[in-house]
Structure formats: C-alpha cells, structure tokens
Amino acid sequence: MLKSTLEQWRMFKAVVDAGGFNQAAAVVHKSQSSVHHAVQKLEHAIGVELFENTGRKVQLSAQGELMYRRATFLLNEAQKLEAVATSLQAGTETLLRIAVDIIFPSDLLYNVLNKVSEEFPLLRIEIEETVLSGANSMLNSGNVDIAISPFTYPTGFSEDLCEIEFAAVAHPDHPLHALDRPLTLEDLKSHRQIVVRDSSAERKVDVGWLGADQRWTVSHIRTSVDIISQGLGFAWLPIAIIKKELEEGALLPLPLGNNGGLRKSLLYLSFEDGDGLGPAARSFIGELRYQTMNLPSAHGMLQPCGEPLC
Structure with missing residues (x-):
C-alpha cells in the first residue's frame, strides 16, 4: 500500500514552485x-x-531536491494519464493544434490537412507557424498537440520526418553575382545577410551561416524573400519555398564552390504522448509520414550559369 498520495505530492511541489507555504x-x-x-x-x-x-525562507533539503524531481515526473505522468482518459471518453477530438516550422513545404502540409479534413469534416485545425525552436516551445507549453521542428523534442517523442534543402541566394544584380567567379564564405562577410528570427519566447537559437558583418533579422521567410528580391542582401532559403523565384530568375543561387551554397536541415515530428492523441491526430501523423516519404529533391531547380550547382 502506498504511504503517500498524489495530493500530498502536489502540495509539496506547489510550495517549492511558489516559494513558500503562503x-x-x-x-x-x-x-x-x-x-x-x-x-x-x-x-x-x-x-x-x-x-x-x-528562518522564514523555505529551502529544499538535499533529499528534498531529489524528491522534487521525482514528484514533478510523477505529477506530469498523472496528468498525461487523465488526458488519455479524456481522449478515450470524448472519442474523436474536435480540435487539432499543430505547430509547423515555416521551412516545411506548405503545399505538402495543405495536402495532408485536406486529407484529414475529408476524413473528419467537423474537425477544427489550428496551425501555428514557427521558426527554429518555436514549435518545441509551443509543444512544451501545451499550446499544440503536434510539432514539426528542426530540433528533437527532449521530453517526449521525436522521429525523423524529412530533409529540407537550403540554398544561398541573391538577386541576379547583387554585387556578389557581379564578381563572376566561384565565391568563398569570406566573400559573403562584407555583404548583408537576411536571417529569420527564432519564434520561441524562451531560449532563442541561431542556425545557418551567420558570418556576415551586417545582418537584418525578420520574422518570416516571405519577408526575407521580398528583401533579397530587391537586391538588398543575400539569404539561405528553403529551395521549395523559392521555387517560383528561381524558375523566373528573380533569385539566383550564389556560386559557392564544392556545394558550399547548399545545406540541409532535418525536420522532426514530435508530440508529448502518443496514447493521448485522438483519431484525427493519428490520421494527420499517418498521412504526413506517407507524403513526406516521397518528398522530391530540389537539386534540379538550381541551375546558375546553365549548370546544376551540385
């Protein structure tokens, strides 16, 4: 028989978190x-x-610190258990909340969402567009059910989803293209780089080459595309997102040697607890896995000077 109760552990954790009994x-x-x-x-x-x-201050003992960590885990698991029961009682969920990093191909996402909506016509879907650690931050705070993020989720479930290819690009009239030779990273340093801000409210992360002496930071990839399309800088952008601009010649890949103008980012599918997901969430995950299996490579779009970059 247990000597303690969940309610007692909840009171103990509350004292620690709040900083005192009052x-x-x-x-x-x-x-x-x-x-x-x-x-x-x-x-x-x-x-x-x-x-x-x-004195008057509440302070954990050494044993108390260990018990606090275990109690936090215990209470979190109890909450998950109740969430599973709620899901089972409710049957099909009425709301699905998804955080998606903005580098994920939008056409693919729309196709997946349309399939799920056809299967669950009354389902409401909320999409949160995030950058870098923003998706995991929303998942951690309980504001979404599923996250698609460039980082693994440390406290729940994460699996490899797909690779996203980036290219260093600029307007055809940008001074970097005027050099008319293979570029080095040193060449980029003296030119403005456009980067997208991490949307997490917590610890922010920088990803990608950030060696430029001057940077403009924006909140969305489309803003970055608009800026470099006007010749005001260069950026590393997902090839799938700038497909139209590449095909029309509004943007050109920078001729960095040895495939230096290409990089890849792995996206992860994450959620807290699979047992707590309803039928619609499971359908979304299944369709997402299926469609990303056939995600094509975008190398063929990169043809500066009439030749593929890689």
Whole structure:
C-alpha cells in the first residue's frame, strides 16, 4: 500500500514552485494550514525531511531536491494519464493544434490537412507557424498537440520526418553575382545577410551561416524573400519555398564552390504522448509520414550559369 498520495505530492511541489507555504496556498486555493499539514504528513509518511529550517525562507533539503524531481515526473505522468482518459471518453477530438516550422513545404502540409479534413469534416485545425525552436516551445507549453521542428523534442517523442534543402541566394544584380567567379564564405562577410528570427519566447537559437558583418533579422521567410528580391542582401532559403523565384530568375543561387551554397536541415515530428492523441491526430501523423516519404529533391531547380550547382 502506498504511504503517500498524489495530493500530498502536489502540495509539496506547489510550495517549492511558489516559494513558500503562503504563496502555495494562494496558488492551490487552500488555506496555509492545509498546505502545511499535507506536507508534514508526507514527510512523516515517507520518513524524509523535505525542507530545511532557514528562518522564514523555505529551502529544499538535499533529499528534498531529489524528491522534487521525482514528484514533478510523477505529477506530469498523472496528468498525461487523465488526458488519455479524456481522449478515450470524448472519442474523436474536435480540435487539432499543430505547430509547423515555416521551412516545411506548405503545399505538402495543405495536402495532408485536406486529407484529414475529408476524413473528419467537423474537425477544427489550428496551425501555428514557427521558426527554429518555436514549435518545441509551443509543444512544451501545451499550446499544440503536434510539432514539426528542426530540433528533437527532449521530453517526449521525436522521429525523423524529412530533409529540407537550403540554398544561398541573391538577386541576379547583387554585387556578389557581379564578381563572376566561384565565391568563398569570406566573400559573403562584407555583404548583408537576411536571417529569420527564432519564434520561441524562451531560449532563442541561431542556425545557418551567420558570418556576415551586417545582418537584418525578420520574422518570416516571405519577408526575407521580398528583401533579397530587391537586391538588398543575400539569404539561405528553403529551395521549395523559392521555387517560383528561381524558375523566373528573380533569385539566383550564389556560386559557392564544392556545394558550399547548399545545406540541409532535418525536420522532426514530435508530440508529448502518443496514447493521448485522438483519431484525427493519428490520421494527420499517418498521412504526413506517407507524403513526406516521397518528398522530391530540389537539386534540379538550381541551375546558375546553365549548370546544376551540385
């Protein structure tokens, strides 16, 4: 038989998170004496002192720090268990929330969403367009059910989804093209690079070559495309997104030698707990996996000076 209860562990965690018994009481909507009593009963039941006496300030003991980490895991698992039960009770979900990094091919995403909507006509779908660590940040905060991100999700499930190819590009009249020779990264340093800002509200990440002395940072890839289409800089952009501009000659790949003008980014499909996903979410994941299996390479679009870049 268990010596402690989930409610006692919840009170203990609340005291730690809030920074004291009075503060925790306000958070959990209980009296201070009730919270204090719950923690005292917990300590007596498990035979471990969770806090040290340091005047008025609440401070975890060494044993308490270990128990706090385990309690956090336990409470998170209990929440997931209830979420699974809710999903089973509700049957098909009515809302599916997805965070998608903006480098993911939009046409492919639309096709997947259309297939899911045909199967679940009453399903509402919310798409959050994110950059870099933004998708995982939203998944971690519980604001979405599924994330497509260039980073693995450390506390849940992640699998390789697809590779996205990037090219260093600029307007045909940009001074870098006027050099009329293979470029080096040193050549890029003296020219403006356009980069897209990480959409995460937490720790922000920079990805890609960032050696330019001057950078303009924008919030969306389309803004970057508009800027470099006017000859105001160069950028690393997903080839699938700038297909039209490449075909029309509005943008040209920079002739960096030895495929230096190409790089790849792996995208990951992530979610917290597969058991907590409903039928519509599972259908989305299945269709997404199927369609990304046949995602074509974009190398053929890169033909500066009449020759493929790679």
